[in-house]
Amino acid sequence: MLNYIIRRVLQSVLVLLVVGLVAFAMFRFVGDPVDNMLGQERTMEDVERLREQLGLDQSFVVQYYRFLEGAVQGEFGISYRQGRQVSEIIAERIPATLELAAVSGVFALVLGIGLGVFTAIRRDGFASNAIMTLSLIGVSLPTFLIGILLIYLFSVELGWLPSFGRGEVVQIGGWSTGFLTQSGLMALILPSITLGLYQMTLIMRLVRSEMLEVLRQDYIRFARARGLKQRAINFRHALKNTLVPVITVTGLQLGSIIAFAIITETVFQWPGVGLLFINAIQFVDIPVMAAYLMLISVMFVGINLAVDLLYVAIDPRLRTEGKS
Amino acid sequence: MKRALTLTAMALCLGTAATAETFRWATTTDPQTMDPHAVSSAPVLGFLNNVYEGLVRRGRDMSIEPALATDWEPIGAGDGWRFTLRQGVTFHDGSDFTAEDVLFSYQRASSEQSDVASWFSPVSEVIVVDEFTVDIMTTSPQPIFPDSIANWMMMDSGWAAANGAELPARDAENHATLNANGTAAFMLAERQPGLSTVLVPFDGWWGDVEHNITRAELTPIQNSATAVAALLSGDVDMIDPVPIQDAARLSETDGVKVVQGIEARVIMLGFAHDHEVLYGGADAGAPNPFADVRVRRAVAHAVNVDAILQTIMRGNAEPASQLVSPAMRGYSEIHAARPAVDPDAARALLAEAGYPDGFSFGLSCPNDRYLNDESVCQAVVGMLAQIGLEAQLDAMPVSNYWPELRADNFDMYLLGWSPGTFDAEHPIRFLVHTSGERLGTWNFGGYSNPRIDEMLPLIQSEIDDAARQAMLDEAAGIIQEDMVYLPMYVQPLIWGTRDNIDLTQRPDNFFILRWVAVN
Numbered sequence: 001m002l003n004y005i006i007r008r009v010l011q012s013v014l015v016l017l018v019v020g021l022v023a024f025a026m027f028r029f030v031g032d033p034v035d036n037m038l039g040q041e042r043t044m045e046d047v048e049r050l051r052e053q054l055g056l057d058q059s060f061v062v063q064y065y066r067f068l069e070g071a072v073q074g075e076f077g078i079s080y081r082q083g084r085q086v087s088e089i090i091a092e093r094i095p096a097t098l099e100l101a102a103v104s105g106v107f108a109l110v111l112g113i114g115l116g117v118f119t120a121i122r123r124d125g126f127a128s129n130a131i132m133t134l135s136l137i138g139v140s141l142p143t144f145l146i147g148i149l150l151i152y153l154f155s156v157e158l159g160w161l162p163s164f165g166r167g168e169v170v171q172i173g174g175w176s177t178g179f180l181t182q183s184g185l186m187a188l189i190l191p192s193i194t195l196g197l198y199q200m201t202l203i204m205r206l207v208r209s210e211m212l213e214v215l216r217q218d219y220i221r222f223a224r225a226r227g228l229k230q231r232a233i234n235f236r237h238a239l240k241n242t243l244v245p246v247i248t249v250t251g252l253q254l255g256s257i258i259a260f261a262i263i264t265e266t267v268f269q270w271p272g273v274g275l276l277f278i279n280a281i282q283f284v285d286i287p288v289m290a291a292y293l294m295l296i297s298v299m300f301v302g303i304n305l306a307v308d309l310l311y312v313a314i315d316p317r318l319r320t321e322g323k324s
Numbered sequence: 325m326k327r328a329l330t331l332t333a334m335a336l337c338l339g340t341a342a343t344a345e346t347f348r349w350a351t352t353t354d355p356q357t358m359d360p361h362a363v364s365s366a367p368v369l370g371f372l373n374n375v376y377e378g379l380v381r382r383g384r385d386m387s388i389e390p391a392l393a394t395d396w397e398p399i400g401a402g403d404g405w406r407f408t409l410r411q412g413v414t415f416h417d418g419s420d421f422t423a424e425d426v427l428f429s430y431q432r433a434s435s436e437q438s439d440v441a442s443w444f445s446p447v448s449e450v451i452v453v454d455e456f457t458v459d460i461m462t463t464s465p466q467p468i469f470p471d472s473i474a475n476w477m478m479m480d481s482g483w484a485a486a487n488g489a490e491l492p493a494r495d496a497e498n499h500a501t502l503n504a505n506g507t508a509a510f511m512l513a514e515r516q517p518g519l520s521t522v523l524v525p526f527d528g529w530w531g532d533v534e535h536n537i538t539r540a541e542l543t544p545i546q547n548s549a550t551a552v553a554a555l556l557s558g559d560v561d562m563i564d565p566v567p568i569q570d571a572a573r574l575s576e577t578d579g580v581k582v583v584q585g586i587e588a589r590v591i592m593l594g595f596a597h598d599h600e601v602l603y604g605g606a607d608a609g610a611p612n613p614f615a616d617v618r619v620r621r622a623v624a625h626a627v628n629v630d631a632i633l634q635t636i637m638r639g640n641a642e643p644a645s646q647l648v649s650p651a652m653r654g655y656s657e658i659h660a661a662r663p664a665v666d667p668d669a670a671r672a673l674l675a676e677a678g679y680p681d682g683f684s685f686g687l688s689c690p691n692d693r694y695l696n697d698e699s700v701c702q703a704v705v706g707m708l709a710q711i712g713l714e715a716q717l718d719a720m721p722v723s724n725y726w727p728e729l730r731a732d733n734f735d736m737y738l739l740g741w742s743p744g745t746f747d748a749e750h751p752i753r754f755l756v757h758t759s760g761e762r763l764g765t766w767n768f769g770g771y772s773n774p775r776i777d778e779m780l781p782l783i784q785s786e787i788d789d790a791a792r793q794a795m796l797d798e799a800a801g802i803i804q805e806d807m808v809y810l811p812m813y814v815q816p817l818i819w820g821t822r823d824n825i826d827l828t829q830r831p832d833n834f835f836i837l838r839w840v841a842v843n
Binding site: 033036037038043045050078085092151152156159278283284 | 356357359362363364365436439440441442443493494496497501502516517518519543544545546547549550553554556557558559692721722723724725726727741742744754760761762765766
């Protein structure tokens with residue numbers, strides 16, 4: 001068991017190192033940051049000097065090594081664009097992304113399961129057919145379009161919700177939260193729907209098909225025959241048995257909600273790490289790009305590692321394989 | 325629906341009543357630092373002009389007017405300039421502005437870490453004569469020196485020393501990155517990079533207050549559709565810029581208006597003058613036709629700038645005949661004519677140059693730098709096809725664009741130039757002078773003309789306006805005659821505001837808060 005865990009952890013570290021190497025090899029195709037950092041009246045000497053200062057005259061392997069050297073000491077360098085500590089900037093921005101991801105995750109889960117159950121029970125009803133059709137739109141419309149449509153409807157036409165930003169935030173220690181003010185909560189609504197819509201339709205369709213499957217099972221029939229209440233059958237017996245795949249999918253989707261918040265954050269000018277990353281790409285802000293990519297890959301690798309270890313804990317067969 | 329509209333109207337009224345003098349505006353780019361000497365870019369200098377001031381400043385019509393200096397005069401026969409400082413000026417933290425601060429700001433702005441050091445390349449020494457007199461000595465006569473330092477902002481030496489910000493922070497962080505202490509009409513109240521930057525009026529300002537703002541908040545909004553929505557919904561009072569395709573629609577919408585002008589930036593096509601062979605297209609490797617002035621002139625006759633402006637810029641820009649717009653100092657009136665659109669003449673010129681069947685080449689173009697830049701290039705490709713030139717368009721983000729141009733990976737390219745000094749000498753120095761370490765640093769095509777190189781220092785040091793203009797006219801003539809660049813148009817400036825906002829738009833795209841009135 002211990003052997004297996006150590007091996008998986010080492011594998012994860014290797015994956016992280018490779019991700020970093022690939023990222024650094026790609027950075028030079030993003031462009032040259034020096035042009036963005038110096039004004040139009042710069043001399044060629046300025047260009048050369050700055051390039052040397054930033055270590056951009058070195059090969060990407062050397063640059064990567066220097067990044068790793070700093071990273072293991074918790075130093076991610078100075079942002080080229082803002083001239084500030086990258087770790088500080090990311091710490092400032094991450095609460096916005098995590099809060100958005102959490103709210104849209106809850107939205108997707110609650111509404112997805114609710115509607116999934118509903119459309120499974122009333123499988124041929126008018127309402128459930130309408131929901132199923134609408135859910136196709138949710139899957140097929142690109143996120144930025146949904147975002148812009150919501151903004152035009154609820155901000156421009158109706159004037160109910162703010163069109164951009166996080167509203168007022170409250171600082172608690174190093175964490176800025178929008179949960180405690182009215183404008184902060186209002187500002188969360190549209191971006192959360194935009195970000196969670198795809199996941200919601202996914203979960204809804206998953207729950208529906210699993211439910212339909214389960215509702216055909218013998219034990220449901222026997223439950224009906226016993227005269228149990230319809231509600232108890234649907235929610236206590238049927239839904240419980242559909243949740244295993246839903247939980248697996250949700251866990252995996254959590255990572256992508258955070259990673260794919262980039263588009264939603266751009267549309268709503270949501271001040272999270274995704275928006276920061278887009279800025280960094282435009283400016284060729286290598287320290288910020290590197291830190292963001294490492295952060296995201298640590299997160300994905302971490303989730304996968306946790307899932308793998310959980311499997312081992314759950315499934316005894318994997319343990320014996322590990323031994324042999 | 326009617327009820328919803330009433331509600332909206334009510335909400336809007338309530339919103340404006342509660343925030344009568346809070347002014348909120350949005351730009352695409354966040355000023356990346358609050359340090360006035362660390363980054364020489366329009367978003368930074370434009371924003372900081374509200375917080376810091378220079379010895380001189382530009383008025384509504386871009387003319388130079390007194391700011392922290394009340395008077396200035398040349399010393400001797402062009403040995404330098406004497407500035408008489410305004411008395412009784414205080415910085416936002418209450419300390420007095422004196423000649424020592426000018427000397428300190430010179431040392432800071434001309435240091436190696438500064439991005440504005442080039443403004444001071446002709447300066448040999450700054451001498452503090454007395455508390456309110458400063459002599460800035462130059463190595464050669466500098467007739468337009470006061471014009472060239474309008475964005476040189478004064479920082480308090482004591483404040484900088486106390487906070488360890490004696491040098492600009494370009495690739496490091498210091499106190500001045502996030503904090504500011506200027507003398508201008510507004511004080512920095514809050515700075516959250518990329519999120520919001522709040523200014524409040526400075527009660528101790530020396531000037532006459534024309535605005536009625538009590539609080540001003542800048543939010544960067546990158547997505548232009550979001551910015552337009554924010555303006556329409558009243559979440560912000562002003563946006564810069566309005567996307568060209570939305571300008572007409574916005575100007576017809578109730579509650580908002582569009583403020584239009586032209587920027588100082590001229591958009592032009594550049595050519596590979598000194599390349600041996602073609603870089604792109606099907607004929608890559610063949611001898612470079614653009615070295616021949618007839619080919620360059622043929623291109624000029626083929627590109628229909630009016631059509632580009634009508635369709636792609638929707639009538640919002642003006643054609644350009646030279647490297648600067650007519651609003652700039654030193655513009656050459658006698659060279660105001662553009663090459664005629666004449667495909668037949670273009671074909672004849674090509675035949676004369678030995679390319680009766682045309683040729684294929686590469687056209688490089690940025691796709692996120694200038695307004696509708698890629699579309700303009702696509703239009704150029706179509707127009708050149710009519711005279712038998714097959715341009716292969718290579719459009720890329722600007723971060724990749726400059727390295728490509730520096731590596732000579734182009735045959736023809738799109739370039740925009742906004743002269744920092746608002747003077748015709750500026751593009752000659754950077755775009756036309758033979759390429760070198762300090763001069764001709766943006767002359768990617770490698771054009772070289774001894775007469776231009778000879779004239780540049782003379783233009784720079786000529787004190788007599790008429791003699792200077794004569795040389796600028798000659799230079800403009802040479803540039804047109806040799807078709808060094810093909811100037812196409814002056815880029816438009818399109819801002820959107822709520823109906824109740826009065827403001828002044830300047831061609832440098834600086835947004836000056838002290839000219840804003842919220843009605």
